Amino acid sequence: MTPEAPVPSRPLRRDAVENRDRLLAAANQVFDEQGLDASVAEVARVAGVGMGTLYRRFPTKDALIDALVHQILDITIEMATQAATEPDGTGLERFLELSSAYQAQHPGCLPRLWNTDHAMVRKARRRIADLLAEAQHHGRIRPDLTNTDLTLVMFSIRAIVATTRMHAPDAWRRHLDLLIAGMRPGPGELGHPPLSQADLDRILTRA
Template identity: 50%
Template sequence: MSSEQARPEDGERPLRRDAAENRERLLRAAFDLFAEQGPEVGVNDIARRAGVGPGTLYRRFPTKEALIDALYDIVFDEILDTVHQALDSEEPGEALELCLRRSGEIMASHRGCLARLWTAARPDGAGDRAPEWWAVMDRMLERAQSAGRVRQDVTVQDVRACLISVRCIVEETVADSPDLWRRHLDLLLAGLRPAAVTQAVG
């Protein structure tokens, strides 16, 4: 939630700071309450938790939906940054795996707010960076396949399904079994790898 908005350009007016603080508080409160109580939390509750009036919330976010979108964008941006880092810095074969693991970590740190993230409805939502994600994942998958680390028949859709899967496991199990999602991701990663002589064993 740190590097999220309004890169403080040189001359920042003092008033802006309060507003930005309130925005931060609202997002934090929303994260917390969604995690605690699910997606039905009322905007007034969020405002109260943030220590502001409902009017202030609506000054920052014209709609409850807009607030939720902002939450999504924060997580999505974090993930995209991570994906780019992985693509740039890792050796080709490892990038995909690393990127899935890191995405999982990010989701685990924002549980409760991911319900509709990467949903059928979202990827082509207006103004978001979903196309970018698809493009980068495409490259990453291609490389991993070239390096022989991932089966040739795997598509980006499958990779996306893996992420949906991880998100879902995080949401539903992280509270009780904080590590289960990691085991599950290991399983998925194992499934992605070319299984040399797997059948021979059986």
């Protein structure tokens, strides 16, 4: 017997799409304000939908968080793509400015952003690595800086945002200025080796 062809999944109805978008926007708001310990019931309340609607779109809280992480990674990749159009190797600095500002505005899901083996994470890393290579080619960034160094730079920005956002929400800007100044070419090499990607991934999965 010839196997039946798989039935293509039907696109979501307009109201289903609107409910999904409303839930993601509400989740962004709730998790930014209360952290990932916030309840999905609060997300549904802010979105103005019932729990049944939430669970039809996102069967578990992890599914909701994963959808937000996917959204943030998509935005991160777009920021890196936009920054790549900057001239003379300045794209990396532009990306760090854009991504840091985004972190400051949307801190809720950042703890889950990089600690997964996700195709979009790998794509984002490649885009950032390209920005780094271009900056080094133009002599704006020291040649021994690595992509794992940049991941830790972004983690340090997250820590500054988390610590200061209630009382000094722009404190991350000076911290980023200092970090970029430290990336400039200088005499000699750095005194300690960088983390390997494998070591960093092991650290992030425990974060």
